[in-house]
Amino acid sequence: MSQAAAPPPASSLPPEILERRDRAKAWFEGLQTRIIAELERLEDEAPPELYPGEPGRFDLRPWTRETGVGGGIGGHLRGRLIEKAGVHTSAAVARFSPEMAATMPGADKDPSYVSASISLIVHPRSPRVPTVHMNTRFLSTAESWFGGGADLTPMLDEQRSQDADDTILFHKAMQDACDPFDPEWYGKYKAWCDEYFFLPHRGEMRGIGGIFYDRHNTGDFEKDFAFTRAVGEAFLGVYPKIVRHRMDEPWTDDDRAQQLVRRGRYVEFNLLYDRGTMFGLKAGGNIETILSSMPPLVAWT
Numbered sequence: 001m002s003q004a005a006a007p008p009p010a011s012s013l014p015p016e017i018l019e020r021r022d023r024a025k026a027w028f029e030g031l032q033t034r035i036i037a038e039l040e041r042l043e044d045e046a047p048p049e050l051y052p053g054e055p056g057r058f059d060l061r062p063w064t065r066e067t068g069v070g071g072g073i074g075g076h077l078r079g080r081l082i083e084k085a086g087v088h089t090s091a092a093v094a095r096f097s098p099e100m101a102a103t104m105p106g107a108d109k110d111p112s113y114v115s116a117s118i119s120l121i122v123h124p125r126s127p128r129v130p131t132v133h134m135n136t137r138f139l140s141t142a143e144s145w146f147g148g149g150a151d152l153t154p155m156l157d158e159q160r161s162q163d164a165d166d167t168i169l170f171h172k173a174m175q176d177a178c179d180p181f182d183p184e185w186y187g188k189y190k191a192w193c194d195e196y197f198f199l200p201h202r203g204e205m206r207g208i209g210g211i212f213y214d215r216h217n218t219g220d221f222e223k224d225f226a227f228t229r230a231v232g233e234a235f236l237g238v239y240p241k242i243v244r245h246r247m248d249e250p251w252t253d254d255d256r257a258q259q260l261v262r263r264g265r266y267v268e269f270n271l272l273y274d275r276g277t278m279f280g281l282k283a284g285g286n287i288e289t290i291l292s293s294m295p296p297l298v299a300w301t
Contacts, residue, residue, distance in 0.1 A: 021138060024116040024137075027232075028089045028232075039122065042244070043055035043056045043079045043081050045244070045247075046081035047247070047248055051125065051126075056079020057077070060073055061074040065286075069092065069093045071091070074289040081247060082123070083125040085121065086120060086293065089116075092115045094112070095111045096111040100279075105141065117137030119134075124243065126246065128159075130166055131153040135149070143217065144221070145214075145217040146224050146228045147213060149211045151206070152170045154207065154208060162208065164208070166208075173238035174190070174231070175190075177230040185227075193209045194209050202265065261299050264299060277290060277293070
């Protein structure tokens, strides 16, 4: 596995870029705190007749990079409503390996980079409550950009249509995040999400989509940073609504069996196709947080 090399001298990184990274890092860490608090509130509110036991609480695990400078905070939850969740932040000042530099804009000029990100996955216990994924990040080499998005994965076939209530609500939230910045972005990033979260070997999408964007750089950092913040706020607003709408619904053994098989598709995508997983492993990230997206229980038929 290729690893990032030692960090570059500070003089090779423009102060403006470091300041932007620090602002993005602070935002992502603040969002992490708010998302964790909201997921713990959901744990408290879950009806005990469906979700017995004590409400879960996040275990926060700081970590330090073995390569470069930086690290992050891994937030891990095993609860009664939420079977498994991870809400993680990371930041780095490092250099790309030659292998990775060849794939990154601007890294051919200078392989040094800075980054900051938040990434989360929520696997609810109930098959009636959709799994969700969200991440946003800032990365800068000789060029700078934002990336990320959010997508929803209902577990039951009956909930996986484009006219299902949860689908409509989730996509409206993502569109509302995009439209104030550019009315063409939602359609563009929705289509990109549909294309990205597709399993070619299965001939099917992982879920019902959302938005996905990468190397997003309009030339206006403040606009692009505001857009990325809007995506985070949209997620924080919409997903708890979906959970509260669904968490009182009872489920059957057949529903649970269907959920475990659908989670298998999640594993297949994350290990075969997900760019974030590949980037994290090759850039010397924290394996515990990178692989926390794996469901706690899964089945194949």
